[in-house]
Amino acid sequence: MNQSAKRYSPLQVALIGGAIASTAMLSVFGPAWCRSVKAALQDSPKAIVDQVWQLVNREYVDGKFNQQNWVAIRQELLSKNYSSRDEAYVAIRGALQKLNDPYTRFLDPKQYEALTSQTSGEVSGIGIRMEVNSKTKRLTVVEAIENSPALRAGVKPGDQIVAIDGKLTQNMKVDDASKLIRGKAGTPVTLRLLRDGKSDFNLNLTRATIEVPTVRYALRNEGTKRVGYIRLREFSAHAGDQMRKAIRDLNTKGADSYVLDLRGNPGGLLQASIEIARMWMDNGSIVRTVDREGVSDETFKANRTALTNLPLAVLIDGNSASASEILTGALKDNKRAVVIGSQSFGKALVQSVHELADGSGVAITIAHYYTPQGTDINHKGITPDVKIDLSESQQRYLASNPDLLGTQNDPQYARALSVLTSNNFAKPSPPNQTSQRPVNGRAVDLKL
The missing domain is CATH 3.30.750.44 (Transcription Regulator spoIIAA)
Structure with missing residues (x-):
């Protein structure tokens, strides 16, 4: 080819x-x-x-x-x-x-x-999140994604998917159902749905290219404080735009402080981590990369385009890796945020990914990175400012009840609230509200 x-x-x-x-x-x-x-x-x-x-x-x-x-x-x-x-x-x-x-x-x-x-950060399909309901054991819609064919067609959370293009879904796994639903944009797919015990019905949809939401956020009223809670699942190509929208919306709604949840985030694009760091930091270094000759390729820095200078807490755990650690390291070393949770994964390597002539690919480690203070976190991870590990029972509880993440039932979030209230960490100078400039990051930083 x-x-x-x-x-x-x-x-x-x-x-x-x-x-x-x-x-x-x-x-x-x-x-x-x-x-x-x-x-x-x-x-x-x-x-x-x-x-x-x-x-x-x-x-x-x-x-x-x-x-x-x-x-x-x-x-x-x-x-x-x-x-x-x-x-x-x-x-x-x-x-x-x-x-x-x-x-x-x-x-x-x-x-x-x-x-x-x-x-x-894109898929070709109809834009739904599914699960096998633990009670009914049936394939069930959890959410219809914003601006998706499913949402426009009226698919609702709780709808049971009886069949996909005539193929019954009884005992079907979510991954297998996803393979049937996904396909080339512009092609049709028919779902047979059961809603609220009513008679099942067919719904004809046309697949489209959909931006996958990787940022979820909400304004939490915690006593007299309004806390902007933002959960970032991965650093996709659309993560920066979604993060910018979240911060601006929460600013408009009057957030007093922020909690940025990077727990379970395995990484993603290097340039996305740099772009997002610049939304929180007005000054200071973000990350330094070193090539095979031991020469520093480039030091990425903040560029006075922060969107907020409000108090910030970052939540991490043992599955927060690579790009998550770049962002966390930058915020911690520049004293922009207090880091709370468990030791992070410990991946300080950058990969470049190439498509080969037959459609296969290869990921190649091309650089080592260091935090702004020159710390090598490889195989070590980032140590939180406030270390609080979840017990196995707490982890299982939150995993089976994901809606409780970022609430008072989440011990690490609850600790973040107490730290933010005490306000014992430094805040940067007010941000320069100039327009965001494009980032020149050029690599993939993946936990593969």
Whole structure:
């Protein structure tokens, strides 16, 4: 496939340098040898094998490749004959495992498509969240997403999905139902719904591209205080816009302080974490990245575009990783927020993700990052200012009752309220209310 003819996804952009990450084959060998290899690889599974090798050779953060002879590994890979792409995929994964880096990994076409969908913050479907109801054991609508075909068609929370395009959903898992409902934008899908014990009925919908909500927020009246509670689930391409909308809306409604909930957030796009940090910080460094030569690629800083200077508490736990830790580290080191909860995951590595010629992909660790105070959190995590761990029973309770997150029934949120009330941490100077400028982040920071 001619790579230059394809539309580049947001995941194909390289870190810091500003250029599109080329997937053209490069080589450390002589030109005559390269021409013969190129001819031999034409229309062969070996083309994908060598494409991955070239990308890793050029970008991988460890120039010593975990003390492996990377050139010899290439020769070994190309000496084999692959009867199928699956055989080539096995060989690629075997070569990458020698780097001993869980974040540098190969993605088959389905895995790459899923990752692209996740980080783009968009899906093609009808826009509903579903669950198997614990009491009825039936597939049930939890929510129809804003501006979705489902919401416009009148789908309501509590609707039971009896069938999808005629296929009964009894004993069907949510993932299997999602595969049936999702599809190319513009194509039809029919749901058979049961509502409030009435007769079931068919509802014809047309799939569309939908922006997945990754930010949820509410104004909590806590005694005499109005607390803006914002939960960020992942750093997708739309996370910045959704966060900006949440902060501005809560400002308008008169929030006195904020709680930013990053618990369970596995990360996402590096540029999204930088953009969101700038919404909370007027001054100071956000993060510094270091390349394979040990040279600092760039230090990202706040740019006097904060949307609020009100007191802020950040909630984290052991599943708050990568981009979540970049944002938390920036807010903590600049004394912009008090951090509450459990030790974070501890991932201080940045990946670049490339689409390959056959629709598969590869994620490559390209940089190490440090918090503004120069702290390396890799395998360590961020230590909260106020450490409060949830017991197993508390975790199970909140997991089975997610609506209680960010309420007085949530011990970590309750502690945040008491800290915000005491106001024992520094606040920055008032923000400069200039318009938000675009961020120049150029990498994916993923917990893969």
